[in-house]
Amino acid sequence: xxxxxxxxxxxxxxxxxxxxxxxxxxxxxxxxxxxxxxxxxxxxxxxxxxxxxxxxxxxxxxxxxxxxxxxxxxxxxxxxxxxxxxxxxxxxxxxxxxxxxxxxxxxxxxxxxxxxxxxxxxxxxxxxxxxxxxxxxxxxxxxxxxxxxxxxxxxxxxxxxxxxxxxxxxxxxxxxxxxxxxxxxxxxxxxxxxxxxxxxxxxxxxxx
Amino acid sequence: xxxxxxxxxxxxxxxxxxxxxxxxxxxxxxxxxxxxxxxxxxxxxxxxxxxxxxxxxxxxxxxxxxxxxxxxxxxxxxxxxxxxxxxxxxxxxxxxxxxxxxxxxxxxxxxxxxxxxxxxxxxxxxxxxxxxxxxxxxxxxxxxxxxxxxxxxxxxxxxxxxxxxxxxxxxxxxxxxxxxxxxxxxxxxxxxxxxxxxxxxxxxxxxxxxxxxxxxxxxxxxxxxxxxxxxxxxxxxxxxxxxxxxxxxxxxxxxxxxxxxxxxxxxxxxxxxxxxxxxxxxxxxxxxxxxxxxxxxxxxxxxxxxxxxxxxxxxxxxxxxxxxxxxxxxxxxxxxxxxxxxxxxxxxxxxxxxxxxxxxxxxxxxxxxx
Numbered sequence: 001x002x003x004x005x006x007x008x009x010x011x012x013x014x015x016x017x018x019x020x021x022x023x024x025x026x027x028x029x030x031x032x033x034x035x036x037x038x039x040x041x042x043x044x045x046x047x048x049x050x051x052x053x054x055x056x057x058x059x060x061x062x063x064x065x066x067x068x069x070x071x072x073x074x075x076x077x078x079x080x081x082x083x084x085x086x087x088x089x090x091x092x093x094x095x096x097x098x099x100x101x102x103x104x105x106x107x108x109x110x111x112x113x114x115x116x117x118x119x120x121x122x123x124x125x126x127x128x129x130x131x132x133x134x135x136x137x138x139x140x141x142x143x144x145x146x147x148x149x150x151x152x153x154x155x156x157x158x159x160x161x162x163x164x165x166x167x168x169x170x171x172x173x174x175x176x177x178x179x180x181x182x183x184x185x186x187x188x189x190x191x192x193x194x195x196x197x198x199x200x201x202x203x204x205x206x207x208x
Numbered sequence: 209x210x211x212x213x214x215x216x217x218x219x220x221x222x223x224x225x226x227x228x229x230x231x232x233x234x235x236x237x238x239x240x241x242x243x244x245x246x247x248x249x250x251x252x253x254x255x256x257x258x259x260x261x262x263x264x265x266x267x268x269x270x271x272x273x274x275x276x277x278x279x280x281x282x283x284x285x286x287x288x289x290x291x292x293x294x295x296x297x298x299x300x301x302x303x304x305x306x307x308x309x310x311x312x313x314x315x316x317x318x319x320x321x322x323x324x325x326x327x328x329x330x331x332x333x334x335x336x337x338x339x340x341x342x343x344x345x346x347x348x349x350x351x352x353x354x355x356x357x358x359x360x361x362x363x364x365x366x367x368x369x370x371x372x373x374x375x376x377x378x379x380x381x382x383x384x385x386x387x388x389x390x391x392x393x394x395x396x397x398x399x400x401x402x403x404x405x406x407x408x409x410x411x412x413x414x415x416x417x418x419x420x421x422x423x424x425x426x427x428x429x430x431x432x433x434x435x436x437x438x439x440x441x442x443x444x445x446x447x448x449x450x451x452x453x454x455x456x457x458x459x460x461x462x463x464x465x466x467x468x469x470x471x472x473x474x475x476x477x478x479x480x481x482x483x484x485x486x487x488x489x490x491x492x493x494x495x496x497x498x499x500x501x502x503x504x505x506x507x508x509x510x511x512x513x514x515x516x517x518x519x520x521x522x523x524x525x526x527x528x529x530x531x532x533x534x535x536x537x538x539x540x541x542x543x544x545x546x547x548x549x550x551x552x553x554x555x556x557x558x559x560x561x562x563x564x565x566x567x568x569x570x571x572x573x574x575x576x577x578x
Binding site: 136 | 225228229297300330331332335336338339340342343345346349350353361365368372375391392393546547550
């Protein structure tokens with residue numbers, strides 16, 4: 001359908017343009033905002049593929065959570081990007097090599113999926129496009145994720161858990177002598193325990 | 209409105225891209241324009257309720273009973289001069305309110321307003337709403353940063369932390385509802401709750417055999433309501449704009465139309481959260497009683513009647529939830545920031561996580577699903 005083609009070219013162009021803007025923007029906060037725009041247009045491409053579940057996950061996880069943390073860090077740290085940029089020419093070959101490798105991998109993966117179907121997923125309605133999926137793709141993904149790939153899924157979860165615990169262990173410090181909020185005391189406070197009626201005489205204070 | 213109720217619409221060929229485009233734009237306008245009117249009157253209702261609790265009269269000058277107050281405010285916002293602070297990032301400064309209002313209005317696409325009356329009946333409707341509401345934080349954080357001023361920035365950081373925290377428990381509450389309905393589609397979730405209030409998800413969804421789940425689902429509904437307050441920066445969680453400490457938070461530097469857009473987005477989001485609670489827990493457009501009297505109506509007048517019946521039901525429930533929202537705003541004092549974070553992470557998150565496990569267990573062992 002013509003509308004889908006228009007939508008595809010619009011979103012693909014937006015994805016690439018904002019991806020270029022991420023690395024070329026002068027202001028780091030603008031870079032992050034362009035990164036978010038790039039994520040968002042990529043989610044749009046997923047919708048066009050008929051993978052609406054993945055699209056929503058992309059928005060919820062990357063745009064809604066990961067990029068917010070990015071933005072936090074970039075806004076609060078005073079990163080001098082002009083200084084970082086000085087090594088640009090020196091790192092260019094290495095960066096280009098990695099980007100080229102990734103591009104080749106992506107082409108291989110996508111052609112394999114297109115011609116042979118990826119493993120058992122070939123009959124899954126992921127890439128059925130305009131024909132309309134017979135099974136909602138949330139169910140399709142759940143069906144393989146919790147059966148065939150359950151161990152990988154659990155392992156990925158464990159990796160994230162370990163990373164989280166590691167970050168907490170690295171940053172957690174128990175400083176002695178800090179007065180903390182004890183919520184239980186605050187909740188259990190009653191007018192009787194928290195209030196005292198005093199009758200100060202004129203010219204005198206009261207002892208607390 | 210993916211299936212137009214009137215039969216005469218069928219002669220228009222929806223496969224033609226231009227016709228399709230026109231129909232979609234028309235549907236969007238049919239939802240958005242009444243919504244903006246509703247927002248105007250909801251702002252008025254909010255102020256009246258607030259005033260009533262404080263034994264004031266509230267807005268009572270413009271129009272009968274002050275009903276046109278919001279429109280007078282609109283005019284005032286529009287004719288004020290737009291001031292962009294010196295040193296502000298002008299583009300981001302003006303983009304922020306636009307993002308807020310676009311997301312706030314866009315999320316209405318997936319709300320089933322009445323039987324068949326929905327702009328986009330997507331399979332992942334509830335995830336779409338979750339995704340859009342999780343993006344809502346950008347309007348605030350960009351506005352706060354672009355103002356190039358201290359208080360807005362602090363307000364924006366607070367707001368971002370608060371919204372990200374409460375989204376987690378909202379997500380788990382939504383999962384309990386999804387487990388009960390077995391679908392991410394909001395129309396399907398609504399249809400599952402047909403037949404009377406005993407089938408609503410707040411009472412376990414599915415009549416008497418799921419009634420024990422009410423012990424879990426009523427607290428889930430309460431958690432959703434409170435998290436909705438935090439998500440929309442409503443009092444008692446309005447720390448991002450706490451006037452006693454941050455002047456007005458992220459919105460200090462805004463005035464005129466951009467401020468109005470923020471205000472509009474916020475109010476629209478409050479109504480959205482209210483109607484989402486109505487859809488998820490209170491049966492959406494289903495009546496609280498069995499409706500056999502609507503069964504035989506198949507001609508266009510009949511189906512219009514069915515749709516209007518549903519719309520009235522949804523609006524009544526939404527207004528009920530909104531009224532409680534407004535009462536909380538008038539009655540409860542503002543939370544301290546550490547209390548807010550504790551409530552989100554140490555109370556709501558574990559509670560909703562346990563609830564997900566309980567509901568999933570009930571579905572497998574008592575209902576034999578999966």
